[in-house]
């Protein structure tokens with residue numbers, strides 16, 4: 001199966017800019033590129049920071065733009081989001097019995113769990129006892145099936161102090177729950193605004209650039225988050241029984257050699 005991962009659009013009111021960029025225009029360009037090239041994907045996942053400051057008008061704009069988007073889209077919340085404003089704009093989006101925006105989706109290749117790590121008003125994430133119960137229950141339901149996890153905040157440090165200070169605040173308990181299931185196939189998250197891959201406790205993970213602004217690769221600065229204007233991207237994820245492949249598409253770059261532009265002497 002194939003699905004699309006993108007993250008951190010940081011939408012503001014339509015017509016406004018953020019760090020000199022129009023986030024809505026950036027997201028529209030991304031969605032148009034996906035619609036033109038990956039209509040065969042099963043769905044799209046956006047791993048949080050949908051709005052830059054939880055603005056109702058940003059969620060309304062996102063809602064309106066997704067109406068004609070051909071893929072079903074799973075939306076997660078990040079530290080810049082506002083849960084109730086989101087739920088007002090998306091009353092039909094899946095939430096759990098405690099109004100956390102998290103859900104489980106069973107497909108042939110495994111169980112997809114979309115988690116809510118938002119601690120409203122804080123930039124660091126939290127996975128509270130109520131949400132832990134939900135996760136434990138859904139991991140038990142998955143039994144011996146593969147599980148793919150999606151969340152905004154990474155549950156571990158990545159070696160960049162300014163970002164590590166606002167990651168998940170209770171990673172030990174979260175890790176303990178995750179350890180109870182031995183078939184966590186992959187962890188996808190946002191928050192970093194950078195392409196980072198690796199493994200955590202033996203679980204492969206990946207994240208990528210946001211669709212608006214980025215975080216500079218800086219291992220030293222600890223008092224501010226250094227932004228950058230590196231190019232936005234989305235991921236095309238292919239899941240097969242024996243492998244997980246994560247491709248990166250820099251959708252603003254149109255320099256690919258298409259067949260009609262192929263050079264006479266291929267490499």
Ligand SMILES: [Fe+2]
Pocket residue numbers: 008010048049078080191192193210
């Ligand atoms: Fe973000």
